[in-house]
Amino acid sequence: MLSRVAERIYWSARYVERVENIARLVSVYDNMMYDLPKGVDISWYNLVKINGSTELFHERYKVQDEKNVLKFMLEDDTNSSSMLSSLKMVRENIRTTRDVVPEATWELINELDIYARTNIKKGINRSDRHTFLTRIIEGCQTINGLLAGTMSRDATWQFVLLGRNVERSDMTTRVLDAAVSLMLQHQEEERLALAQVLWSKVLKSQSAYLNYRRTVRTSISGAKVARFMLNDAYFPRSVSFCFDEMLLAVNKLPHGDAVLESLNALKEMDFEITSSDDLDMKFRDYLNELQIGIIQLSSNITESWFSFDKGEAA
Amino acid sequence: MEINWKEYDSNNFFDELINEKQEPRAPSKKLVNYLSSLEGDELEKRRLLAEATIQEMGVSFTVYTEEGNIDRAWPFDIIPRTISAADWKIADAGLKQRLNALNLFIDDLYHDQNVIKDGIIPEHIIKESKNFRPECVGISPPFGVWAHICGTDLVRAGEGQFYVLEDNLRVPSGVSYMLENRAITKRVLPELFENDTILPVDDYTSKLFDMLAALSPRDIEVPEIVVLTPGIFNSAYFEHAFLAQQMGAELVEGSDLFVADDDCVYMKTISGPERVDVIYRRIDDLFIDPEAFDPTSVLGVPGLMRAWQKGNVALANAPGAGVADDKVVYAYVPDIIRYYLNEEPILANVETFLCDDPEQREYVLANLDQLVVKPANESGGYGMLVGPHSTKKDQAIFADLIKANPRNYIAQPTLKLSTSPTLVGKGLIEPRHLDLRPFILQSKDTYVTTGGLTRVAMKKGSLVVNSSQGGGSKDTWIVDLEAK
Numbered sequence: 073m074l075s076r077v078a079e080r081i082y083w084s085a086r087y088v089e090r091v092e093n094i095a096r097l098v099s100v101y102d103n104m105m106y107d108l109p110k111g112v113d114i115s116w117y118n119l120v121k122i123n124g125s126t127e128l129f130h131e132r133y134k135v136q137d138e139k140n141v142l143k144f145m146l147e148d149d150t151n152s153s154s155m156l157s158s159l160k161m162v163r164e165n166i167r168t169t170r171d172v173v174p175e176a177t178w179e180l181i182n183e184l185d186i187y188a189r190t191n192i193k194k195g196i197n198r199s200d201r202h203t204f205l206t207r208i209i210e211g212c213q214t215i216n217g218l219l220a221g222t223m224s225r226d227a228t229w230q231f232v233l234l235g236r237n238v239e240r241s242d243m244t245t246r247v248l249d250a251a252v253s254l255m256l257q258h259q260e261e262e263r264l265a266l267a268q269v270l271w272s273k274v275l276k277s278q279s280a281y282l283n284y285r286r287t288v289r290t291s292i293s294g295a296k297v298a299r300f301m302l303n304d305a306y307f308p309r310s311v312s313f314c315f316d317e318m319l320l321a322v323n324k325l326p327h328g329d330a331v332l333e334s335l336n337a338l339k340e341m342d343f344e345i346t347s348s349d350d351l352d353m354k355f356r357d358y359l360n361e362l363q364i365g366i367i368q369l370s371s372n373i374t375e376s377w378f379s380f381d382k383g384e385a386a
Numbered sequence: 387m388e389i390n391w392k393e394y395d396s397n398n399f400f401d402e403l404i405n406e407k408q409e410p411r412a413p414s415k416k417l418v419n420y421l422s423s424l425e426g427d428e429l430e431k432r433r434l435l436a437e438a439t440i441q442e443m444g445v446s447f448t449v450y451t452e453e454g455n456i457d458r459a460w461p462f463d464i465i466p467r468t469i470s471a472a473d474w475k476i477a478d479a480g481l482k483q484r485l486n487a488l489n490l491f492i493d494d495l496y497h498d499q500n501v502i503k504d505g506i507i508p509e510h511i512i513k514e515s516k517n518f519r520p521e522c523v524g525i526s527p528p529f530g531v532w533a534h535i536c537g538t539d540l541v542r543a544g545e546g547q548f549y550v551l552e553d554n555l556r557v558p559s560g561v562s563y564m565l566e567n568r569a570i571t572k573r574v575l576p577e578l579f580e581n582d583t584i585l586p587v588d589d590y591t592s593k594l595f596d597m598l599a600a601l602s603p604r605d606i607e608v609p610e611i612v613v614l615t616p617g618i619f620n621s622a623y624f625e626h627a628f629l630a631q632q633m634g635a636e637l638v639e640g641s642d643l644f645v646a647d648d649d650c651v652y653m654k655t656i657s658g659p660e661r662v663d664v665i666y667r668r669i670d671d672l673f674i675d676p677e678a679f680d681p682t683s684v685l686g687v688p689g690l691m692r693a694w695q696k697g698n699v700a701l702a703n704a705p706g707a708g709v710a711d712d713k714v715v716y717a718y719v720p721d722i723i724r725y726y727l728n729e730e731p732i733l734a735n736v737e738t739f740l741c742d743d744p745e746q747r748e749y750v751l752a753n754l755d756q757l758v759v760k761p762a763n764e765s766g767g768y769g770m771l772v773g774p775h776s777t778k779k780d781q782a783i784f785a786d787l788i789k790a791n792p793r794n795y796i797a798q799p800t801l802k803l804s805t806s807p808t809l810v811g812k813g814l815i816e817p818r819h820l821d822l823r824p825f826i827l828q829s830k831d832t833y834v835t836t837g838g839l840t841r842v843a844m845k846k847g848s849l850v851v852n853s854s855q856g857g858g859s860k861d862t863w864i865v866d867l868e869a870k
Contacts, residue, residue, distance in 0.1 A: 075654040076642050168618055171627050171637060227656060326657040377656040380644070 073227045077169055079378040081228055084165040084173075085235030090158045092212035093243040094145060097122070098195070099205040100277035107273075109265035114254060116141040122250040123153060142196045155208070156192065159185050174222040177215060184211035230321040234373060237321075241314035242366045244301055247277055249359045252351045255294065267348070271297045278309045294348040298355075302343075311362070315339050318369075331376050334369045341365065389421055389429070389815050394807060396817040400546045402467045402806040413468040413865035420578055421465065429464075430812050436464045436574045445566045446624050460563060461858035464574050467806045467820060467840050471585065471866040477540065477548050477824070478834045480733030483723060485536050485826045488553065488710045490726040492532040495709060496522045506725045507718050511742070514793050515709050516763050517556075519671065521678055522706035525695055528601050529829055532707040535594070535666075536826045537561070540733070540838075542804035549736045549801070551821065553719070555703060555711035557668050561590060561825045562625040563859055564839040565632075571861040583869035585836045590825070591632040593833045594666075598633075600830040601700035602663040609663035611635045612653060614643070616669050616685045626668050635666070645689030651699045664700045665690075671705050702829075713762045713796045714740060741788050741795040750797040751788065754781040757797040758849075759788070772849060774800050803849055806860065808842055819843045821851050822862065837862035 101119060108114060117136040120129045125144075128151060133140040146155045159181075166173060166181050188208060194200035195208075216236075223229050251274045255263055271292050275281040284292070284300050287307070304310040308317075319335055322328040343358040345351065391408055403414040410418035421429070437459070445460040469477075494501050495512060502509045512518055537558025539551040568587050572579060595611070602609035615626035617639050630637035636653065643653050643662065652659035667674060673683040678691035693699045709715070717738040723731045739746040739757070750757060759771040771784045788795045805817035824838030840862040841851035851857040 073656050074636060074638065074642050075656055076639065078656050170618075171631065380654045380659070 075378050075380065077172055078227065078231045079374075080165040080169045081172065081231040082235040082373065082378075084162050084169070085232040086239040087158045087162040087165070088212050088215055089236045089239035089243075090153065091155055091162065092209055093239070094153075094155045094158065095205045095208040095212075096277050096279075097243075097247070098142065098145060099202065099209070100273050102198075102201055102205075103276070104269060104273045107269050109262070109269065112258060112262050112266050118250060118254065119145055121253070122246050125151065125153060139196060146195045147192050155195075156188060159188055172228050174218055176218055180211070180215050180218060184208070184215070187211065227325060230324050231377075233317055233321040237314040237317045238366060238370050238373070240309055241311045242363060244278065244309055244311050244314070245359045245362050245366070247274060248298055248301055249356055251294070252298075252356055252359075255351065256353070256356075267294055268292075270294075274301070280307060280309060283307050294351050295345045298351060299345055312339065325377070328376055330372045331369065334365065334372050338362070338365045338369060389424075389813060391418070391422065394815060394817070396805045399802055399817065399819070400542055400544065400804040401817060402469070402542070402804055402820070403465075404807065411468070411470075412867055413470040413863070417466065417468060417578060417863075420575075427812070429809065432574045433464055433809060436462055436570055439570050439573050440566075443566065443569070445563070445570075447563075447621060460566065461844065461856075462567065462570060463808045463818075463842055463844075463858050463860045464571065465807055465809055465815070466571060466575075466861040466863045468863045468865050469837065471864050471868070473546075473548075474837065474864045476732060480548070480550075480731070481538055481824055481826050481834050482832045483727065483729065483732050484538065484550065484553070484719065485533065485828050486832065487723040487726045488536070488555065488719070489531050489533055489828060491722045492707055492710050493526075493530045494726075496525060496532075496706060501722070501725060504725070506721050507715070511714055511718075511793075512709070515712055515715070517671070517706070517708035517712060519706035519709070521691060521695075522704070525704075525706075527704045528603075528700060531828050532704040533710065534597060534601070534702040534704070534827060534829055536828075537823045537838075538826060540822045540824065541736075541801055542822075543801045546804065548733055550716075550719070550733050551736055551801075552713060552716055553711060554823075556670060556708040557703070558823070558825065559622040559625055559668075560823055560839040560841075561835070562628040564823075564825075564835065564837070564862070565590060566628075567839070567859055567861040583866040585864040585866055587836050590835055591629065593827055594629070595633045595635075597827040597829045597831075597833065598664045598666055598700075598702055601702060603697055603700060604661075604663055606663075610653070610660060611664045611666065612638045612643075612662055614638055614640065614665050614667040614669055614674075616640075616673070620668070622668065629666070640669075640684065640686045643687045643690075645687060645693045649689070649693050649696050649698055651687065651690065651693050662699060664702065666702050671708060674701070674705065711763075713738075713760055714742065714793065717796065736798050736801060739797045741792040741797065747788065747792055750795075751785055753797075754784060756800065758800055759784050759795055759797045762794045762796060772800070775849075800849070806840075806842070808844070808858075808860070810846075816846065818846070819849050819851070820860070837864045 097119060115136065116138045119141055120126055129144055132144065132148065132150060144151055144154065148154045149157055151157060163181050163185050166177055170178050191204055194204040219232055251270055254270060255266065258266055271294050272281065274297055275284050287304060288296055288300060300310065302311045305312060307313055315335055315338055322331050322335065341362060343355060394404060394408065396404065403410060403418060405411050440459050440462060446458060447460060491501060501507055502512065533555040535558060537554040537560060540548050541551050542548055565588060598611050599609055611633065613626055613630040613635050615623060615637060627637055638653055643651055645651055651662045653662050669685050672679045674686040675688060675690040676683045676686055677688040691705065694701050694705065717740055720731045720735055723729060739750050741747045741750055755773045757773045761769045771780055803819040803821065806820055807815045808818040810816045820840055820842045822838050822840050825835045827833045840860045842858045842860055843849055843851045844856060844858045
C-alpha cells in the first residue's frame with residue numbers, strides 16, 4: 073500500500089472523528105449550561121481551553137462570549153481544528169483516495185459538508201443548535217457505518233482504525249481534563265452540586281451514560297466515571313479500548329515495532345483512583361502525560377509508515 | 387415513435403450504417419433491423435437506461451471551466467457504429483505498419499539521423515521541433531520502441547476509405563471510454579450480442595499489462611508496474627484510475643516515487659521502498675522530472691530521467707517519443723514508411739499543406755476559407771481554424787499567426803467525414819459526423835484494439851468531435867460476417 077494513500081486514509085478517519093467530537097462537546101456543553109446549579113459559574117470559554125487553543129482564540133476575538141466561542145469552534149476557517157476546517161480536511165483526503173474507499177463515501181462526505189456549510193448559523197445561534205449538532209453527529213456515524221459495513225479488512229482498514237482511535241483517545245482525555253478542571257475551579261459546596269450535573273454530562277458527551285449504568289451499576293461519581301472512561305475494556309470510547317483497537321491494527325501492518333512500543337508504554341501508564349479526591353492536580357498532570365504519549369504515538373505512526381528516509385533504499 | 391429510415395438522409399456523406407439506397411450495409415443489417423423492430427418508446431427507454439448506467443458506473447470526464455473543474459457524465463449515443471471485420475483487417479495492418487515505422491524513425495532521430503542525411507526529411511523540421519529532446523540522444527530503450535502506446539485518429543471519407551488524421555504519441559487518452567462504451571452497450575442492447583458476431587474489446591487492459599511487463603529492466607516474474615497520474619484535477623483522472631485498477635497496478639503521483647542513490651526508482655509504501663520497474667506515465671515529458679526539465683514542476687520525480695537513461699526503469703511512452711507527434715512530421719509519414727520498411731503505406735494520409743514551404747503557404751493563405759488549419763503541436767481540438775465555418779476575422783487572425791510562425795502550422799482540405807445515425811431526440815435519428823481512435827501497443831509484440839473509440843460531433847453539421855468541445859461517443863463494432 074502506498075504511504076500517501078495510507079496517510080490520507082489515516083487523516084480522513086482522524087478528521088471524521090474530530091468533527092463528531094466537536095459536535096458532541098458543544099452539544100453537551102449546551103445541555104449542561106441549562107442545568108447548572110445556582111452559584112456555579114461556567115464559561116463557554118472552557119471549550120477553547122479544552123482544545124488547547126487559547127492563543128489562537130485571542131488573536132481572533134476580544135470577547136470570550138458564547139457566540140465567539142461557537143464561531144471559533146464550529147465555523148472559523150483560520151482555526152485548523154474548527155468543525156468546518158476538519159470537514160474540509162476529510163473531504164480533501166477522501167477526494168484523493170476515492171479509489172480505495174467505498175464508492176458512496178465521497179457522496180456522503182459531500183452531503184455532510186454541504187449541510188454543515190449551509191446551516192452553520194444554526195450551530196452558532198441557540199435555537200436550532202441541537203438539531204444541527206445531532207445531524208452532524210449522525211452524518212459522521214453514517215460514514216463510519218459505511219466503512220465498517222463495506223471496507224475490506226486490509227491495510228487500508230487498519231489505518232482507518234489507527235486514525236479514529238488516536239483522535240478518540242485524545243478527546244476522551246481532554247474531556248476528562250476539562251471536567252476535573254471545572255471541579256477544581258470551585259469551592260467545596262458548589263463542587264458537590266456541580267459534580268452531580270457534570271459527571272453525567274461527561275458520560276453523555278461520549279454516549280457512555282447507559283453503558284456506564286449497565287456496567288458499573290452504582291451511582292455516578294467522578295472517580296467511577298474517570299475509571300470507566302479510562303479503563304473500561306468494552307466501551308469503544310474508553311482510552312484503553314482505543315489502545316487495544318490500535319494494538320490489533322498495528323499487529324496486522326508491516327514493521328510497526330516503534331508504534332507497538334509507544335502503545336505498550338501508553339497502556340502501562342496508570343493512575344490509581346480510589347476516591348473522587350484523587351481527581352486533583354496530579355491527575356491532571358497524568359492526563360497531560362497521556363496526551364503527550366498520544367502525540368508521540370501519532371508521530372511514530374507518521375515515521376513508521378508515511379515518511380521516508382531515502383537511505384533505506386540503497 | 388419508430389425510426390423512419392426513409393427520411394434518414396446523410397446528405398451525400400459516406401454513412402457507416404446506411405447506403406445510398408437507404409438500406410443497411412452488410413455489417414449493420416442486424417442492428418438496423420433490430421432498431422426498426424423496437425416499438426414505441428422502447429428506444430427512449432434504452433437511452434435512459436444508458437444514462438442511468440453511466441451514472442452508476444461513475445463514468446465521467448473533467449471539463450475545465452471558469453467556475454473550476456466539473457466532473458461531467460460521459461456523453462454517449464446508444465446506437466453503435468459498425469465496421470466489417472474485412473475492412474478492419476486492412477486498418478489493423480496499416481496501423482501496425484505505421485507505428486512500426488514511426489518507432490524506427492524516432493530511434494533513428496536519437497541515433498544516426500540517417501533519415502535526415504538521406505534527405506527524406508529536412509533537418510530544420512527536427513531541429514525546430516518542440517518535442518525533440520536532446521536528453522534522449524544515444525539512448526536505446528528496449529526493443530528500440532519509443533512510442534509504446536499510440537492513439538491514431540482515423541476518419542472515413544469519400545467512398546468509405548480510411549485516412550489517418552493524426553498520430554497521438556505522447557499521452558493518448560480515451561481507451562477506458564472505449565471499454566466502458568462496450569460495457570454500457572451490452573447492458574442497453576443485450577439482444578444484439580446474441581445474434582451478431584461482434585468482436586470483443588475487453589482484452590485491451592491485459593494486452594497493455596503484457597506490453598508494459600515486457601519492458602521491465604529486471605528479469606523477474608512479477609515486475610512492479612505503476613500508472614503515474616498528475617492527480618485528481620487532470621481531465622483524464624478517471625481513465626488513469628480505471629487503467630490502474632484494471633491492471634492491478636498502483637496509481638501513483640510524482641510524490642509517491644523517488645530515485646535513490648543507486649539511480650533506481652522506488653515507490654513509498656507502508657512496507658518501505660519498493661522498486662518500480664515500469665512506469666506508464668500519463669504526464670507530459672516536460673513535467674516528469676524537475677531535475678531534467680521544468681524545475682518548478684511538482685508533478686514529476688526528480689532524477690527520473692537519470693534512472694531511465696541508465697535503463698533502470700522503463701517509461702511508456704519513452705521521453706522524446708513526441709517528436710513524431712507533430713503535424714509537420716505527420717506529413718512525412720508516408721515517406722517514412724517507404725524509407726524504413728521499403729513498403730507502400732497501407733493507410734493514406736489526408737492531403738496536407740506545410741506552411742513552412744513558401745509555395746504551399748501561399749496556397750494556404752489564399753484558401754483559408756476552404757481549409758482546416760491546425761497548429762503542429764496542440765491536441766484536443768484547440769487552436770484550430772475550420773475554414774468553411776469561420777468568419778473573415780478568424781481567417782485574418784490565422785493569416786497573421788501563420789506568417790509569424792509558419793513552421794507551427796499545417797492545413798488540410800475540409801474532409802467529407804463519414805456520418806452515422808445518432809439519436810437526437812425521442813426516437814429521432816439524424817446523421818452525425820464521427821471519427822475513430824484505435825489504440826496501438828508495441829513492445830515485444832504489436833497489438834491493435836478491435837475498433838477503437840468512436841467520437842461523434844453531437845451538433846448538426848459540426849466536424850468537431852473532441853469531448854472537451856462538446857463531442858460525444860459511441861460503441862464501435864467490428865462485425866465478423868464470415869463467423870458462423
